[in-house]
Amino acid sequence: MIQINLIPDVKLELIKSQRHRNTVVSISIIVIIASLVALALLALTLLNYKARIASVTKNIKTEDETFRNIRDIEKTVTVSNQLNYIQSSHEGKLISSRIFDLLAEASAKGTENSVAINSFDIDSTQNRISIVARTEQRGFDAAEVFRKNIEGMKMYYVEPEKDTVANEFTDSPRTKHKKEKSVNIASDVTLSEMVLARDGDTEVNKESVSFRIDFQYDPILFNQTVDMLRLRGLDRGNVTDSYTRLPTSLFTTPGDEKDGV
Known part of the structure; x- marks a missing residue:
């Protein structure tokens, strides 16, 4: 092709x-x-x-x-004001553990007026303390002694030094100081709900009385800005009515007052 x-x-x-x-x-x-x-x-x-x-x-x-x-916001956002707020919050904290020193002093252990503490309550908003306790020997008389101990309870304290550990938390806490001050920490003390305790189901133990104590406490008791040295009640001295109704100066000497006992 x-x-x-x-x-x-x-x-x-x-x-x-x-x-x-x-x-x-x-x-x-x-x-x-x-x-x-x-x-x-x-x-x-x-x-x-x-x-x-x-x-x-x-x-x-x-x-x-x-x-x-926001109102006053400039007072909040600065670093210095925040530090001041932290410091004031820290100073506002309470050393509530001092209640145990108070109870130990008031319960008069080792004496005929000894008292066993059943419970206690701290109302920091109203500055009130409630204690439920039971006498171990002298019945109603021991309950009255406990009330007087609370009523006459004094706190001895001193202004703390800067940048130091609180006295109660040191290895060897001081109990006296040449610049110490004292204050009565209880007022408006009331004794109520006194009831004879029973052994078993029926038998009444006349030596044991349960009772309740309520009182107003001075805020300095739990104030961490002071160093507590000691707490002292009347049980270390005379708690009879004839004594407690007269001025303390009649039963103390300048030396005793200085020692805080």
């Missing part, structure tokens, strides 16, 4: 060039479309980012305005 090429070589080259051009144009169009899509996505992302920035900025301004409208 004889084939005759009727298309000149020039025409063939032109056709190939057109095909190549069409391919390039198609690819270029696809690239342009892809670039436009990417640009559109980028624009949408940027707009969304700007919208979020605007929203966050608005919220910051709103919160800042609210914060600045």
